[in-house]
Amino acid sequence: MPPIPKLFIFLLVLASSYFAITTEASRAIPEHNPASLATRLKVAENGSDSPHCWESMFQLQACTGEVIMFFLNGETYLGPGCCQAIRTIEHECWPNLLSSLGYTTEEGDILEGYCDAAETLDPPPPAVPNKGVPNIGG
DSSP: OOHHHHHHHHHHHHHHHHHHHHHHHHSOOOOOOOOOHHHHTTOOTTSOOTTOHHHHHHHHHHTHHHHHHHHHSOOOOOOHHHHHHHHHHHHHSOTTHHHHTTOOHHHHHHHHHHHHHHHHSOOOOOOOOOSSSOOOOO
8 A cells, every 4th residue: 555545544544533632621510519518418608518418327326226127017107306307407408318318119018107106196295193082082
């Protein structure tokens, strides 16, 4: 093969590569302004977290035993602190935080439903001893 066609092919490949690179580099890159990490984590700029997401996450970790018993044994009681943490996480924090902690969507929904229902129930009134009425039959 004569040297001119080899040179021509080499220059053609070189020019094609150059145009491909410059076309890619000159393409407009859309500006992406992601929210800051503090905004995404719902942490205020001054360092405090207004919806208390972090405290709720640690509280939920502290009541993991209650949650396990809730699902494994069908024990239908979660303490008020545990339910408060679940309500805060579900209503004020990240929508999928419970799933990122290892709970399925269904388990998160069950916990949220239980705690929301437990919040609306009024506690029974405290028993008042009847000191004026004598105990008959005892």
